[in-house]
Amino acid sequence: MERLRVGVVLGGMSSEREVSLNSGRNVFDNLDREAYDPKAIFMDGQGRLWVIPWQLISQNTTTDITERLETEARRIAYEELRQEIDFAFISLHGKFGEDGCMQGLLELLRIPYTGPGVLASALGMDKHIQQMILRAEGIGVPDSDLIHEDQWRSDRPGVTAMLLGRFKLPLVTKPPREGSSIGVTLVRDEASLVRGMEEALKWDKAVLVEEFLEGTEFSSIILEEEGEPQALEVTEITPESEYFTYDDKYMPGRCRKFTPPKNIPAPAVAAIKQEAVRAFKALGFRSYGRIDGFYLADGRVLITDPNSASGMAPSSFFFEQAACAGMLPSMIIGRLIENALVIHKGKNGPL
Ligand SMILES: Nc1ncnc2c1ncn2[C@@H]1O[C@H](COP(=O)(O)OP(=O)(O)O)[C@@H](O)[C@H]1O
Ligand SMILES: [Mg+2]
Known part of the structure; x- marks a missing residue:
């Protein structure tokens, strides 16, 4: 039988390229x-x-890889990708990889992914737009405000006063x-608000x-099964x-994770799964995703970070929940590849 040629795409141009390398080589292996x-x-x-040797x-x-590309790897033009692979397993994270850019290129080339x-x-990729959509769907998200750079640069004291009036400290x-917590600051006072904004x-x-x-x-991996998104076991x-x-x-x-959760009561875990699936659907995610959020002391479940891709290092939520x-x-x-192939057959257009 002809085996499906799967290109594991890794590295990339974002701040998360090392995370991508770790995910990608684990998928490859x-x-x-x-x-x-x-x-x-x-x-x-x-x-x-570049097609790189294993x-x-x-x-x-x-x-290290980049330094050896010229001598050990084979450069390919975008349009040649179609001759190299039948399917793309996108292990890129962050900008240009996870955010629709790579997906758009693969659509042009007619390569399923x-x-x-x-x-x-x-x-x-966009936490602000996600929150607008989830709010409109009645899914709980944190209270938030988006400050544009020029707004901040033109009136730092005014924006600072507005934010400190609107939010209680600490804020984030x-x-x-x-992604990967890059640029995130937990702000405890006015000075760290300025640092957080600049960061x-x-x-x-x-x-x-x-x-x-x-x-x-919590973190909840959603896997599409015959067109129906389903939550795997949740990780605390x-x-x-x-x-x-x-x-x-x-x-x-470095830190402890519990799959299934240890300190979240069973009815709340059920609510988390339900909200995670709702968020997955509201954002139009397909194939799989990872929906992260918080279970609050008052019993509310809030979604903070829906991801259309997930880290796939050996100890990731993804493999931990799969193991469970x-x-x-x-x-x-294999399940991801097979469900993605079905999804691509059923599509009409790149969205
Ligand atoms: N509103 C918040 N309240 C408390 N902690 C938060 C909040 N937002 C983010 N964090 C913390 O920062 C981490 C990274 O933020 P997140 O929004 O998940 O971005 P990323 O896409 O980088 O993972 C979270 O895993 C969480 O621990
Ligand atoms: Mg996160």
């Missing part, structure tokens, strides 16, 4: 060789694509279109300011820092 013929496709910092993906950083189409992928500032503006042209949620953070997160930071997320052994459902990494990876 766990692809079932009986069913699939994997190829590692590396996107460099300029957005160029020996290169075990390098420590994308910089993991995750949703162009529009939902773009929505998956973040770039609306980043977020390093990454984006606007800052999303949110009320600080005190409660238990116990960060080691005062919030779930980049190091908490990716440093081995009895699926080996190779099994859930």
Whole structure:
């Protein structure tokens, strides 16, 4: 039998390219060789694509790989991708990879891929627009305000006073279109508000300011089964820092996670799954997604971070929740590919 040629696309141009490398090589290693013929496709910092030999993906950083591209990899033009692969497993994270750009390119090339189409992928990246949609659907989200860079630059004292009047401290500032906790600040006083705004503006042209949620953070992987999105078992997160930071997320052994949750009562876990599926549908996600949020002391479930793609390192929520459902990494990876193929057959257009 001809095996499906699966291109695992990794690296990329975003702040999360190292996270992507970790996800992508794990997917590459766990692809079932009986069913699939994997190829590692590396996107460099300029957005160029390279077919890299498997020996290169075990390098420590994308910089190490980049240094060896000219001698050990094969550069391919975008339009040649169609001759190389039958399916794209998008392991890119963040800007240009997760946000509809790569999806748009694959649509032009008629290559099916993991995750949703162009529009939902773009929505998956934008926390401000997501909140507007979820609010309209009656799904709980934190109280928030979007401050544009020019607004901030032209009247810092005025914006500061407005924010301190509107939100109780602490509050949270973040770039609306980043991931992996990059640019997020927990603001405890006026001085750290200024720092938080400036930090977020390093990454984006606007800052999303949110009320600080005190409660238990959760992450819920949604998997589409024959067209119906279903929640796997939920994970409860116990960060080691005062919030779930980049190091908490990716440093081995750093913080505790519980799948299923230990400190969230069963009816609330059921409510989380229900809200996560509702958010998945409201944003038009397909194939799979990861919906994160908080369970508050007053019993409310709020959605803070819906993702149309998920980290896939060995200890990720994705594989932890798959394991809880009895699926080996190779099994859930195969499920994603198969459901994405069906979804693409049923589509009419790139969205
Ligand atoms: N409104 C909030 N209240 C409390 N903690 C928050 C809030 N927003 C974000 N955080 C903390 O910051 C982390 C990263 O923020 P998040 O919105 O999930 O962005 P990212 O896309 O970078 O994961 C969260 O996992 C959570 O621990
Ligand atoms: Mg998050």
